[in-house]
Amino acid sequence: MNTESIAAESATQTAARPPEWLRTLGRCTRYLGIRTIVIGLTVLAGIYAAIWVTNLGGFADEIRRADIRYSIVMAVRGLDVMSTEERMAFLDNLYEAGYRAADLDQPFWKRSFRYFGNALSFSLGDAHHMVTGSGSDDVIDILMDGLPWTLLIFGVANVLTFCAGLYIALILTRRYGSLVDRTATLLVPVFATPPWFHGLFLIVIFALLTRILPFGGIVDNPIPSTQLGYVLSILKHAILPITALTLGTLPHAIYANRALFLIHSTEDFVELARAKGLASHRLRLRYILRPVLPAIITNFALVSIVSWQAVIITEHVFNWPGLGEVLIEAIRSNEVAVIVGAVTMFAYLIGITVLFLDIAYVLVDPRVSLGMKGRS
Amino acid sequence: MMRRLKGALGVLRRYPTVGISLLLILALIAVSVYTMVTIPLDEAVDRWNAHENTWWDIPRAVPPAWTNLFRAENLPETILVSTSTAEDSIAQIADSVWTSETVISFDYEFTTFPSEIAFYYSLSYVAKKPQLTLTWLRPDGEEIQLYFGAPRRGRTRLRIDPEEVLGEAEPSEADGRVKALPGEYTLRIDAMLFEEGGLDLDGDLVLFGGVYGLAGTDFSRRDLTLGLLWGTPIALMLGFIAATGTTLLGFMFAAIGAWLGGWVDATIQRITEINMMIPFLPVILMVGWFYSESIWVILGFIVGFSIFSGRLKTYRAMFLQLVNAPYIEAARAYGAGSTRIIFRYMIPHVFPALLPHIILGIPLFVFLEASLAFLGIADPQLLTWGKILSEAREALYMGYYHWVLGPAFLLLLTGLSFSMLGYSLDRVFNPRLRDV
Numbered sequence: 001m002n003t004e005s006i007a008a009e010s011a012t013q014t015a016a017r018p019p020e021w022l023r024t025l026g027r028c029t030r031y032l033g034i035r036t037i038v039i040g041l042t043v044l045a046g047i048y049a050a051i052w053v054t055n056l057g058g059f060a061d062e063i064r065r066a067d068i069r070y071s072i073v074m075a076v077r078g079l080d081v082m083s084t085e086e087r088m089a090f091l092d093n094l095y096e097a098g099y100r101a102a103d104l105d106q107p108f109w110k111r112s113f114r115y116f117g118n119a120l121s122f123s124l125g126d127a128h129h130m131v132t133g134s135g136s137d138d139v140i141d142i143l144m145d146g147l148p149w150t151l152l153i154f155g156v157a158n159v160l161t162f163c164a165g166l167y168i169a170l171i172l173t174r175r176y177g178s179l180v181d182r183t184a185t186l187l188v189p190v191f192a193t194p195p196w197f198h199g200l201f202l203i204v205i206f207a208l209l210t211r212i213l214p215f216g217g218i219v220d221n222p223i224p225s226t227q228l229g230y231v232l233s234i235l236k237h238a239i240l241p242i243t244a245l246t247l248g249t250l251p252h253a254i255y256a257n258r259a260l261f262l263i264h265s266t267e268d269f270v271e272l273a274r275a276k277g278l279a280s281h282r283l284r285l286r287y288i289l290r291p292v293l294p295a296i297i298t299n300f301a302l303v304s305i306v307s308w309q310a311v312i313i314t315e316h317v318f319n320w321p322g323l324g325e326v327l328i329e330a331i332r333s334n335e336v337a338v339i340v341g342a343v344t345m346f347a348y349l350i351g352i353t354v355l356f357l358d359i360a361y362v363l364v365d366p367r368v369s370l371g372m373k374g375r376s
Numbered sequence: 377m378m379r380r381l382k383g384a385l386g387v388l389r390r391y392p393t394v395g396i397s398l399l400l401i402l403a404l405i406a407v408s409v410y411t412m413v414t415i416p417l418d419e420a421v422d423r424w425n426a427h428e429n430t431w432w433d434i435p436r437a438v439p440p441a442w443t444n445l446f447r448a449e450n451l452p453e454t455i456l457v458s459t460s461t462a463e464d465s466i467a468q469i470a471d472s473v474w475t476s477e478t479v480i481s482f483d484y485e486f487t488t489f490p491s492e493i494a495f496y497y498s499l500s501y502v503a504k505k506p507q508l509t510l511t512w513l514r515p516d517g518e519e520i521q522l523y524f525g526a527p528r529r530g531r532t533r534l535r536i537d538p539e540e541v542l543g544e545a546e547p548s549e550a551d552g553r554v555k556a557l558p559g560e561y562t563l564r565i566d567a568m569l570f571e572e573g574g575l576d577l578d579g580d581l582v583l584f585g586g587v588y589g590l591a592g593t594d595f596s597r598r599d600l601t602l603g604l605l606w607g608t609p610i611a612l613m614l615g616f617i618a619a620t621g622t623t624l625l626g627f628m629f630a631a632i633g634a635w636l637g638g639w640v641d642a643t644i645q646r647i648t649e650i651n652m653m654i655p656f657l658p659v660i661l662m663v664g665w666f667y668s669e670s671i672w673v674i675l676g677f678i679v680g681f682s683i684f685s686g687r688l689k690t691y692r693a694m695f696l697q698l699v700n701a702p703y704i705e706a707a708r709a710y711g712a713g714s715t716r717i718i719f720r721y722m723i724p725h726v727f728p729a730l731l732p733h734i735i736l737g738i739p740l741f742v743f744l745e746a747s748l749a750f751l752g753i754a755d756p757q758l759l760t761w762g763k764i765l766s767e768a769r770e771a772l773y774m775g776y777y778h779w780v781l782g783p784a785f786l787l788l789l790t791g792l793s794f795s796m797l798g799y800s801l802d803r804v805f806n807p808r809l810r811d812v
Contacts, residue, residue: 042646046653053659060666186393189795193788194743196750200765200780204772215773255799302686309657313747317769327658328751331665339662346655354653 028362035358043351048116050343055108063334067128068098119344124337130329139341142326147345149218150322153238154311157245158304164246165253166296170284172254173261185258188251195248195310199317202240213240216319241318248310249303256299260292293364301357305350394800400793408609420606424598424759431597435491435584437771439778440592451586452486459497459565459579466574474569480581481513481562484542487555490583493536495563497579499527504570508577510534511566512541515559522563538583592778595771600764604782607761611742611790618675618744619737622682627730630688631718634695644688651684657747664753671745671755678744687733694726728805736798739791746787761787 055061072094082090103111118124124139131137132145172181191198206213213236214220220233264270265288273287312324319325323342330338423430433456444450457480464478495510510523520541523534542556567575591600633641663677698704707717748754749762750769761783768779 042649043653045646045650049650050654050659053654053662063666185799186796189792189799190788192739192795193791194747196747197743197784197787200769200772200784204777204780208772208775259802305652305686308655312657312661313751316751328661331658331661332752339658343655343658346658347653350653350655 031362032359036355039351039355039358043347044120046351047119047344047347048112050347051112051115051119051340055112060336061104061108063336064102065095065099065104067334067336068102068104069095072098115340119340122341122344124341127330127335127338129333130326130335130338139337142338143323143341143345146321146323146326149320150311150315150324153241153245153314153320153322154307156238157242157249158307160242160246161249161253161303161307162300165250165257165300166289168250168254169257169261170289172258173265173288174280174284176262184254188255191247191251193248194313195244196313196317198247199240199244199314202244203317206240213237216240216317218321237318237320241314241320244317245307245310245314248314249307253300253303257292257296260295260299261288264288264292290364294361297357297361297364301354304353304357308346308350308353391800391804393796394804397793397797397800400789401797404608404612404790404793407605408612411605412609415602415606417606420602420759421757424603424606425756428596431593431599432496433580433582434593434597434599435586435588436593436597437595437776437779438491438584438586438588438593439776440590440782441587442590443778444587449488450486451488452484452490452583453587454585455482455484455490455583457482457563457581459577464565464575466569472570472572474572474574476565476567476569476575478565478567478575478577479562480565480579481560482581482583483560484556484583485558487558488586489538489542489556491538491586492584493538493541493582494584495522495534495536495579495581496531497527497534497577498529498531500529500576502571502573506570506575507568509566511564512536513562513564514541515557515561516545591782594764594767594779595776600779600782603759603764604761604786606759607764607783607786610758610760611745611787612738614671614675614745615738615740615742615790615794618679618682618741619734621679622685623687623730623734623737625679625683626685626688627691627723627726628718629683630691631695631722634692634699635714635718635722641692644684645692648684648686648688651681652686654681656681660748661751661753664748669753669755671758674748674753674755678741691726694729695722698722698725732798732802732805735794735801738798739794742790742794743787746783 072091076091076094099105103114122140122143126137127139127142128137130142132141134141136142168184172184175181203215207215216237218234218237219230220236224230224233270283270287273283278287311322312327314320315322315324316328323345326338327342327346329335330342433454435454438451441453459478459480462478462480464476466474466476468474499506499508505526505528507526508523509521512520512522514520522536522541538556539554542561543554544557547554563581565575565577565579567577569575589599589601591604593599629644633644659681660674660677664674667673704717704721707721712721745760746762746765749760750766752766754760754763754766764783765780765787768776768783771779
């Protein structure tokens with residue numbers, strides 16, 4: 001087939017079909033639609049599995065029963081007209097009624113679906129002991145109180161890890177085998193510790209010894225009177241948690257990206273481009289970075305999932321009142337409803353993260369926009 | 377086999393970090409063996425969990441002794457003087473009234489103060505309380521009366537203010553601070569007795585040091601060396617079991633899925649995807665708080681969750697490349713069964729790539745245990761670094777750095793040695809990374 005006929009054929013195709021960008025958009029939308037449904041179903045299955053694990057052989061039920069007994073005893077306090085035996089029998093009746101009202105006489109598999117529905121819609125009722133800063137004891141309010149703080153440090157730290165991970169890895173690849181590269185590779189194991197561990201040292205260095213930054217919390221005491229002062233104070237408090245989170249995930253990201261770049265820079269077409277005498281920054285961006293990006297995003301999705309677990313402990317180290325602190329407090333005060341809510345929230349967040357990275361994957365993967373088969 | 381081993385050794389020689397990390401790991405193992413041989417675990421846990429009185433003669437929250445090397449003025453070590461070696465002289469001064477005098481003395485050669493001074497004594501008598509006077513004699517001739525009265529039976533602690541009894545009369549001219557006066561000090565115990573038989577008093581004068589042992593002590597006067605030593609074998613064991621367990625099992629499932637394909641593979645893949653959406657740490661926290669604090673139960677859950685992780689997908693990709701390899705086809709041609717192909721051909725072939733994963737997994741799990749302990753989930757029957765670290769968290773704000781730095785250093789050392797080895801082996805076993 002000569003060039004003319006190819007041109008002619010593609011011209012007829014363009015005339016017959018909708019424009020190329022529209023088809024690409026359609027394919028991407030369909031792909032993302034399917035991925036949203038798959039991830040959504042996976043999240044649902046994960047939450048349902050978590051409900052079974054959470055019940056831990058009936059232990060959570062035991063806590064619920066104890067809660068019911070406690071509220072009943074509290075309600076009939078001071079009822080001294082009966083003898084002890086009468087009183088015990090009376091209370092036992094009330095307990096049974098309370099269990100029935102909470103469906104605790106049903107087998108767990110039946111109730112699990114109800115808990116599942118409640119968890120999904122966050123209609124978890126009121127907490128027993130925990131309240132928000134503004135005094136609400138609604139579970140959803142308690143969770144929403146912590147969520148923005150968690151999103152703040154998680155978001156900033158992950159964007160930092162992603163960008164800095166790419167940038168530093170590219171620099172190291174360019175100077176492969178140099179002193180900088182070898183030092184960096186040696187330092188990776190030194191810094192490959194969890195964020196809270198970095199946090200301890202950051203607190204010692206920046207809060208204890210030099211007193212530049214605060215130990216923890218979210219805002220100065222007394223609270224700054226101006227809006228600007230308030231925001232600046234929050235940012236100042238966020239520096240250490242964000243740094244700790246970033247330091248905890250960055251070394252591995254750099255190492256993994258560098259390995260991908262190195263492996264990829266020996267591909268034939270890169271060698272060819274290099275032989276052609278292509279400018280090195282162009283070579284790096286178009287011939288190495290671009291084809292590797294999908295793999296990097298896949299790797300980064302795994303890092304982000306782990307990072308959601310790391311946030312919990314990091315918040316604890318810095319007394320950062322996010323979702324992780326809410327969860328820890330709920331576990332310590334046996335707030336089953338808040339625990340289920342927090343676990344569900346984390347599952348949703350992991351699902352959203354994965355979906356978000358999937359969108360990014362579609363944007364950078366040339367195979368998706370070209371409509372080629374063989375996508376994983 | 378031997379040739380392959382030699383080849384591997386040759387490669388290892390090119391990577392000095394492998395040698396260094398192997399030495400560090402050997403040192404950690406040596407410490408573990410030494411600890412397990414010399415201190416039985418039961419005894420260690422009993423001592424660690426015992427009441428503060430078990431450690432009564434140990435200073436509270438002081439740094440390790442070797443820190444004196446970096447100090448201009450050495451902090452004192454603990455001095456313990458007992459009355460059991462002292463002679464008491466008794467004289468009868470009236471009808472059924474005796475006096476007794478016991479003298480104990482010691483040399484104090486430091487210009488810094490001990491962290492605390494206490495005189496522990498237990499007194500026994502038949503019916504009539506003796507009357508005691510405790511007098512402190514300083515090298516400059518001054519006498520300080522510490523106590524006058526008739527104490528009860530049983531063990532009593534008399535706290536003594538270090539600056540009052542050891543301090544120089546004037547602050548030093550150099551920095552304006554009061555220093556301790558070195559020299560011979562004496563504690564005189566005068567008693568007036570109303571019963572026959574002399575004074576029955578067991579006393580121990582303790583000048584608690586400013587430093588202690590190899591690792592210092594914590595707020596409950598516990599010798600941190602004990603906790604740090606026992607933390608080593610426990611960390612290594614937990615890390616090794618969890619890392620090997622999860623990697624091998626994940627590897628096995630990936631191989632089975634890749635080989636059998638179909639619904640088996642699909643099921644394993646779906647379980648993995650669902651498992652990745654379960655917030656792992658919150659669930660482990662719940663297990664720890666509500667169900668069992670036993671490290672083995674928690675370890676079981678951790679391994680269970682970690683098998684079906686993102687790693688499994690990586691392994692599956694490795695195996696999928698293998699499924700159509702010629703030697704697998706050959707094996708199939710001679711009639712080998714699935715089990716044989718998976719366990720005799722596929723797994724051994726990819727195994728070298730597995731080693732870095734196992735080794736890199738060890739510090740992950742060591743740190744995971746420490747993370748859980750840091751959140752308050754720790755086996756009461758074990759001594760771990762994470763447990764010490766979590767107790768030390770509040771102490772950090774009070775400036776007791778040694779308490780945090782000891783376990784942190786060991787955690788870092790363990791993490792560093794295994795990660796260094798793992799990353800180096802990754803380069804050794806990953807030829808594409810080695811040759812570029």
